[in-house]
Amino acid sequence: MFRNLGGGDMATRETKPTHPHGVTELCDEGKRLYASALRSGRISRSEVEPAPCLMDFALLHPDPDDTAWLRPIAPSAALAQRLHPIEREIQERRRRSVELADSFEPFMDISAQDPPTTHAITVLEGSHRINAALDLATAECRTEVLTVQPGGDRGEDRLSEGLERALSVVDRGVAMRTLYQHTVRHSQGTLAYAARLAESKVEIRTLEELIERLLVFDRTVAFIPARNDDQVALELRHPGLIDYLVKVFEQLWSRASPLLGELQYDPPPKGISGVQRSIAQLLVEGHVDDSIARRLGMNVRTCRAHVAKLSAILGSTSRAQLGYLIARSGILESDS
Template structure:
């Protein structure tokens, strides 16, 4: 586009030997990176920034990503250390933290904690559709809990409403006395047993990395409050939460998609956060662009903000 500023999508497609759909996707990505800008005379026509400006934009973007990651890591580390320090002072060092490095140990601990649970079990299950084998393994434990009168509050992502296996399991849970709700995004995989212990992943992006069991009033109270906050905003199972539209005509998933993309996430990263496939995410974005009458994702972002669709 720098060498042939007069070329449009058809010319670029022929020159590169690629379908026009891929050219449009590439132009969208360049717009996201702010390497293409609308012409002042006609905002529907995109022009590339100069090479030196483009390099500066990419370097600044990368520096900002590194800075933000460092700040988030430092803030997260400080928060965890503060919780542990507070817990240590309150309990005289009696808080609990134990790593469970293998799937077998995690399953053994999950069974033990489930059998000892007497009042309430709270859980987050991100990632969209749940593996059938995992659902089948959970059924006897959940049945035993509900049979003892333990309160169960289970949170899935809205996208599970498109998966028959997870839907059937959620229906079985509610029919058996459990409570199930869904929301667009969940913060982390978590199971809370009474007010005594919680299982969390060592690495939220890699469940195979193992889990940790944490305990102690301070930590458990904070995690319980997190679950209750998400629970209050979630939709009860049985309602079409992912299809209900707000005042702007957006579903919960669509609004979350816009928020995630506004933060600079790729389609792949946004899809993972929403627990949906990349193709589904792209179809959703295409639908939003059509409703906004936008020719590019950059223009869609501008129009979405103008419509008040972004916070």
Template sequence: MDPDSDRGRVYHYLVGHPREPASRLAARCGLSETVVRAVLKELAAEEFVVATDPEPGVSAAGEDSWEDAWEALPPAQVVEALLQRDAALRSALRRTGTELEQLYRFARKDAGHYGALEVVEDAARVLAISRQLQQAARHQIRVIDMPPYSGTAGHYLEQEVLQRERMAAGVAYRTIYHGSAFDDPVAGPNMARMIAAGEQARTLDDPPLKLAISDDELAVVTLAADARPGVVSLLIRPSSLFRALSNVFESLWRLAVPVSADGTGTQIDERDRQILTLMASGATDDAIARRLGLGRRTVVRRVSALLARLGATTRFQAGVQAARRGWL
């Protein structure tokens, strides 16, 4: 856990200061109370910290109040959990490689050899299937979106209308975008608008395939046609291959970098660019403060704001996101 990240700062402080309430943690760590509460929620979900009995305090109105106190779980236990998680992720990625190899082989056989797979070559039907996949979803749509971005501006606007309708109906959208989406004149603005509307989005430099999954019912893989221009879609229904594709998505989702609505298509001032450059080089808050002649609390505050703006939880993620936006 990066000690200079919000998560690392909160956990490290709790290690040496047990039973601290969020309000005191915020003051000690130089973060807002909102950020600290969000970090504590994440750490508790990962079993790195635990809430203890409430501590007495005084409210803004001068009345007695009670606030949950927090305790760090033993560092040895946390480190072991992180090591096990890393081992599990490596294992999952190896399975992903095997599963993608299966998909590669199935895609190059006649569809009749595998009952759960259907090959669709007609472009109009490919678009119709995309709409049907979304309209039939009840819980979630998972998407890996990558070039070529062949849709027209009109196509993207129609997709936006449909996606907004489905999200309003309670369907969650989780999308992994190719890093180049930021620079595409049509796909980039579409991505920004959908994130602002509530889509959960992450990016990868080079996703392995174009994929859409509706609940646990249907997956659609889109590939470049081998013998002609255009694309071919593979429809995969519930099966071992479907489960493999679902696992592929979840493995890639864990590796992808979160994207925030505020971070898409915007610019930063020169001081924040200097801070980001030093962050990317591995400089600590104290080193950044000395280098730029700023107070440490100012640096902590601006680093926290940059991480939130970039949708990043670590300095490494912030550096990746900033580079993708052309900020560095």
């Protein structure tokens, strides 16, 4: 942007660039010239040409006695001119804040008489906030904890964390029931964890397939994942939601087998194990290897090994043929 000085055609006018700064960020040249004008009482127009901001901000004005000179505005006067609109705005905001406070005061009195509202669903973002909510629910728990933990081997760190939390609960006389998947029966760490808690009020059972992770404390608050990366969870306190989740847990519990006991399978048809029969069912339903492995709590390599055994037993030469042979073999009918 350019500033037009003098008259005449646009092509012949002299122009000077303005200074792109505010009065609170006065340029170094402007500061020097303004200070010089204050000390001497005036300054020539030609001398202030490098700092047109002094005229833009009305820090200098023409000398009435000589148009070639400029006189400085007193700093106190310049400051007052700029403070006045700010103070007026502050006063207006204060008036507005008083009006808002007066408007809401009657409602504040009403809300103070009632207990604080408990949110039926609270979104917890980030592992720190999720763990803090779990720690609080654990500390406040008095009667019972129900948990569903899908997946395979828990890992040493997660088992240690789980053991510490479980002991803090059962040492207060709180009962605890946990559901794992059958694949944890091959995890020595999980078996040791179960043995450590065997003499306390902790029961652990396993199933072939489970729902997503679930924790219920005292049948009043529950936690479920809201995203696959475990970084977002939902804290549920609605009685209807809690009752529904408890019923789901009880149905799964009634079908599960004690972790430290023997699994009771129907006689496997044609040499096919219970795990392979579960995989066959999911294959017929159209699931891919990644989905099957996730649902049954095993890694993809193990899942593919079971699929290969199924193919060998049934004489399949392709994935498409395998689904047809599973359906024709009748191996899934023994589940009924």
